[in-house]
Amino acid sequence: MMNVMTRTEAEVGAGEQIKVEARDVNVFYGDKQAIRDVSVDILDRTVTAFIGPSGCGKSTFLRCINRMNDTIDSSRVSGLITLDGQDIYARDLDPVQLRARVGMVFQKPNPFPKSIYDNVAYGPRIHGLVRDKAETDAVVERALRDAALWDEVRDRLQEPGTSLSGGQQQRLCIARAVATQPEVLLMDEPCSALDPIATAQVEELIDALRQEFSVVIVTHSMQQAARVSQKTAFFHLGNLVEFGDTDDIFTRPKDPRTESYISGRIG
Amino acid sequence: MIAIAFLMLFLASITGYLVNRQAALAIRSGGTRLHSLAGFHGLYSLLLIMVPALLLILLWLVLQPVVIERMVMNGLPAGTLEGLDSGAVQLIQAEIRSIAGGRVFGTPDPWKLEAAERMNSLQGRAGWLLLTVLTGLMAAALVFSRSRVSAEFRARQGVERIVLGLMLSCAVVAIFVTVGIVLSLVFESLRFFSMVPVTEFLFGTRWEPQMPIRADQVAAEGAFGWIPVLLGTLVITVVAITISVPIGLMSAIYLNEFASTRFRAVAKPILEILAGIPTVVYGFFAILTVAPALRAAGAALGIPVAPNTALAAGGVMAIMLIPFISSFADDALAAVPRSLRDGSLALGATRSETVTKVLFPAAIPGIAGGVLLAVSRAIGETMIVVMAAGLMASMTINPLDSVTTITVQIVTLLVGDTEFDSPKTLAAFALGLMLFLVTLAINILALRIVRKYRELYD
Ligand SMILES: Nc1ncnc2c1ncn2[C@@H]1O[C@H](COP(=O)(O)OP(=O)(O)OP(=O)(O)O)[C@@H](O)[C@H]1O
Numbered sequence: 166m167m168n169v170m171t172r173t174e175a176e177v178g179a180g181e182q183i184k185v186e187a188r189d190v191n192v193f194y195g196d197k198q199a200i201r202d203v204s205v206d207i208l209d210r211t212v213t214a215f216i217g218p219s220g221c222g223k224s225t226f227l228r229c230i231n232r233m234n235d236t237i238d239s240s241r242v243s244g245l246i247t248l249d250g251q252d253i254y255a256r257d258l259d260p261v262q263l264r265a266r267v268g269m270v271f272q273k274p275n276p277f278p279k280s281i282y283d284n285v286a287y288g289p290r291i292h293g294l295v296r297d298k299a300e301t302d303a304v305v306e307r308a309l310r311d312a313a314l315w316d317e318v319r320d321r322l323q324e325p326g327t328s329l330s331g332g333q334q335q336r337l338c339i340a341r342a343v344a345t346q347p348e349v350l351l352m353d354e355p356c357s358a359l360d361p362i363a364t365a366q367v368e369e370l371i372d373a374l375r376q377e378f379s380v381v382i383v384t385h386s387m388q389q390a391a392r393v394s395q396k397t398a399f400f401h402l403g404n405l406v407e408f409g410d411t412d413d414i415f416t417r418p419k420d421p422r423t424e425s426y427i428s429g430r431i432g
Numbered sequence: 433m434i435a436i437a438f439l440m441l442f443l444a445s446i447t448g449y450l451v452n453r454q455a456a457l458a459i460r461s462g463g464t465r466l467h468s469l470a471g472f473h474g475l476y477s478l479l480l481i482m483v484p485a486l487l488l489i490l491l492w493l494v495l496q497p498v499v500i501e502r503m504v505m506n507g508l509p510a511g512t513l514e515g516l517d518s519g520a521v522q523l524i525q526a527e528i529r530s531i532a533g534g535r536v537f538g539t540p541d542p543w544k545l546e547a548a549e550r551m552n553s554l555q556g557r558a559g560w561l562l563l564t565v566l567t568g569l570m571a572a573a574l575v576f577s578r579s580r581v582s583a584e585f586r587a588r589q590g591v592e593r594i595v596l597g598l599m600l601s602c603a604v605v606a607i608f609v610t611v612g613i614v615l616s617l618v619f620e621s622l623r624f625f626s627m628v629p630v631t632e633f634l635f636g637t638r639w640e641p642q643m644p645i646r647a648d649q650v651a652a653e654g655a656f657g658w659i660p661v662l663l664g665t666l667v668i669t670v671v672a673i674t675i676s677v678p679i680g681l682m683s684a685i686y687l688n689e690f691a692s693t694r695f696r697a698v699a700k701p702i703l704e705i706l707a708g709i710p711t712v713v714y715g716f717f718a719i720l721t722v723a724p725a726l727r728a729a730g731a732a733l734g735i736p737v738a739p740n741t742a743l744a745a746g747g748v749m750a751i752m753l754i755p756f757i758s759s760f761a762d763d764a765l766a767a768v769p770r771s772l773r774d775g776s777l778a779l780g781a782t783r784s785e786t787v788t789k790v791l792f793p794a795a796i797p798g799i800a801g802g803v804l805l806a807v808s809r810a811i812g813e814t815m816i817v818v819m820a821a822g823l824m825a826s827m828t829i830n831p832l833d834s835v836t837t838i839t840v841q842i843v844t845l846l847v848g849d850t851e852f853d854s855p856k857t858l859a860a861f862a863l864g865l866m867l868f869l870v871t872l873a874i875n876i877l878a879l880r881i882v883r884k885y886r887e888l889y890d
């Protein structure tokens with residue numbers, strides 16, 4: 166993993182290449198269609214925000230990108246999604262490997278009932294990213310620093326992760342995802358359980374993570390989308406209504422539905 | 433008489449209900465708002481009539497025979513019972529009772545016939561007395577409850593209080609029964625310990641409860657050291673647990689995490705059937721199938737195998753415990769929040785990594801509680817070991833030997849002609865007390881663990 170702080174502007178600018186490409190994605194739960202013909206390009210080293218009213222399919226689409234929908238028995242996905250040009254729904258692709266490359270942070274903090282240290286070391290250990298204790302220590306510290314949690318927990322790494330406060334738990338979950346060194350980080354309403362201070366910390370963190378990964382964030386807060394993202398996708402009733410630069414979406418929405426959602430008339 | 437009493441009780445309660453309800457409805461149609469619904473006024477009357485009357489009938493049923501018998505025996509001609517021991521008196525009582533019931537054998541003494549007649553007439557009178565008292569009681573209750581009907585009367589709370597009292601008394605009955613059972617165990621054990629020193633019982637390594645049956649019979653002094661019996665129990669329990677825990681856990685994990693819904697729909701009921709098989713049937717299985725198979729296997733390998741091995745009994749007990757452990761582990765695993773599963777999978781863990789590294793550790797307290805409960809069931813299990821384990825108490829931990837268990841010994845000590853004042857039979861109570869203490873300790877521990885883990889995720 167590269168150091169967050171030493172990346173140059175030039176490198177960030179080089180992230181204009183497409184990381185995840187979705188074409189005509191449809192998702193069904195049983196007979197019910199939750200996503201209709203969604204096509205979207207997610208750029209490398211960019212924060213993409215998914216916004217839209219509740220139940221419009223943001224989480225569903227997000228879960229397609231790391232195939233977490235596979236764990237829901239009734240769900241069925243069609244269409245094409247590629248990661249670095251590789252079809253992630255191809256027969257010979259191992260979803261377990263895919264999820265190591267596409268990390269996920271959930272709406273509700275879900276630390277494992279293990280120590281803080283073991284929570285963060287979980288991913289690196291199962292993927293064989295660390296060989297010995299010293300390496301694990303280093304990875305854990307780096308991930309906790311990246312998640313802006315290190316200073317608060319450096320003296321209590323062996324305490325259970327569940328003993329942290331909600332905001333700390335969420336940052337722990339982010340550290341846990343970051344430690345696995347993913348290429349894409351999916352975040353489903355990561356701040357919905359957090360207070361404004363913790364939210365600000367997480368947003369800062371997202372901005373820092375952008376230097377290394379491509380981040381996709383689902384949020385209900387317009388301000389948050391405007392603050393952290395460069396690209397925004399607006400979903401409505403399972404359709405991708407509008408996708409473009411965040412500035413454009415928030416200042417010059419093309420679709421009337423986008424405009425009324427942003428101005429608070431539908432939601 | 434009793435049938436009539438119950439019929440009256442039924443009719444009176446219904447009447448009380450209707451009367452009070454009607455009265456309450458009348459108040460309401462008069463335009464006043466009632467505190468309680470009319471139905472509650474009715475119910476209040478119903479309970480007030482029924483509960484005391486029911487208690488009266490029950491009390492009467494218990495006391496009437498005793499009192500009448502006492503009266504009859506006291507009314508016998510003076511001097512008839514003089515010099516007879518209690519056994520003979522009981523015999524006379526029984527004879528009078530059977531004559532009164534119309535079963536006359538031979539030609540009884542005239543004073544017995546007279547006593548029987550007295551008994552019959554007393555019973556007839558007692559019946560009428562019951563009906564009279566009952567009528568009075570119910571009438572009083574009816575009048576009283578009717579007088580309470582008014583707009584402000586809180587019949588709703590009244591009903592609640594009565595029902596609360598009923599529930600409380602049920603709970604108290606359960607507690608009293610438990611205490612009574614424990615006390616009887618303790619007292620009989622104390623009698624045993626007055627004959628056999630506690631230290632000999634607790635630390636003795638010989639268990640030979642064969643006592644001379646007649647005073648002149650030549651036989652060895654009995655030995656009452658429970659250690660070999662305890663050891664036998666532990667051997668069988670250990671065998672049962674070591675076999676059943678891995679199988680039960682694996683099946684729970686498979687069913688919970690890997691099995692398709694279709695497989696689960698078939699496998700779960702089958703496990704439940706396994707749990708529903710009577711233990712006596714497991715006993716057959718142990719004797720007829722497992723034990724001979726073990727002996728044959730032993731013979732083929734050249735290992736001496738006793739006919740009643742601890743392995744056979746423990747193995748069959750393990751089969752009995754599998755569904756128990758499996759369903760406990762299943763519940764514990766299912767109680768782990770889905771978010772933990774998703775969190776692990778989203779980090780790129782496989783399903784088995786998720787199970788072993790996240791779900792299983794999270795579920796361990798619940799599973800441990802289940803296993804402990806299974807242990808206490810194994811220790812207390814009786815039928816399988818009575819049929820499949822041996823009778824000889826030996827100091828061994830070899831599962832291929834024949835061992836005996838606490839429960840088996842209790843059964844053999846108490847079966848057949850027994851007197852409840854020899855150490856042989858009283859030893860059964862001491863064993864029972866120990867068994868009770870051991871399982872109680874395990875259960876308390878298990879419930880503690882289970883409760884602690886429930887708190888974790890609620
Ligand atoms: N496991 C499931 N089984 C069946 N239907 C589901 C399931 N999960 C989601 N859905 C349905 O799919 C649709 C989209 O749900 P999704 O969770 O993606 O919405 P969302 O945009 O994330 O909403 P929110 O903002 O409230 O989280 C909804 O209509 C929902 O009822």
Ligand SMILES: [Mg+2]
Nearest residue numbers: 223224225353
């Ligand atoms: Mg959602």
